[in-house]
Amino acid sequence: MLQKHCLFTLMLVSTLYGATSAIMCYECxxxxxxxxxLNFDPFSLALVNCSLKEPPNHLRDLQPExxxxxxxxxxxxxxVIRSCGYIKDEVDPEAVADTDKTDGNIRCKKRSGTFEVQSLFCSCDTDECNAAPWSIDIPTKHMILVVTILPSLLIKLIFEFSLQKSS
Structure with missing residues (x-):
């Protein structure tokens, strides 16, 4: 019985780990x-698991990054348009112009067009980074996973031990 429980827990952990490795973005x-x-509240819209989305026709061979x-x-x-992205912007630190900005994980390019059109294109490669400046990093996700699963394993072991003792 304990072996089945351990196998189930191992499968659950591997499934959860795989789910946390896909990039999660806001799409709206x-x-x-x-x-x-501009006054975006990250709690008002759901996140999208980009790896579960159908890629655009012209990017079928690429994974969202x-x-x-x-x-x-x-x-x-x-x-404001928030979405999953498939092609990383190349940033040459030597050629960063006044209109380009690299701030840690977030890279932005400012472009101006004709007829009063201006755009700021930003990309980033961590979960929820197209919303607000904060996000949960990978070590925190691992800690949440351990804190969630460890108590259930301990309860299961104590329960099985008490059953064996009473038999």
Whole structure:
């Protein structure tokens, strides 16, 4: 009985670990959902597991690696688009212009077009990074996993030990 429980726990842990290795991003467009805008509340919208999404036709062979946040100003109105990304932006530290910014995990490029169009393209490669400046890092996720599973294993062992003792 204990062997079956250990096998089940091992399978559960491996499944959870695999789930935490996929990148989780917010996906929304403030043109259609105002909660996605500049005053974004990360608790108002659900995260998307990017690896479970169907990739665009022209990127079928790629896996999602990053989260994107695009802020556009078009004729004085702002629009924010948050999504999964498939191609990392190449950043050459020697060629970073005044309009480009690299801040730790988040890389941004500012572009201006004609007819009052400005865009800021940002990408990052950790969970929830296209929302707010904070996210749960990998060691914290592992600690949560251990704290969640360890008590159930201890309870199971104590219960089985008391059953064996009473028999």
């Amino acid at each position: 467009n403030s043109q259609y959902d105002p909660r996605c805008g 990053i989260c994107r946040k695009i802020t556009q100003k078009i004729f004085g109105k702002y629009r």
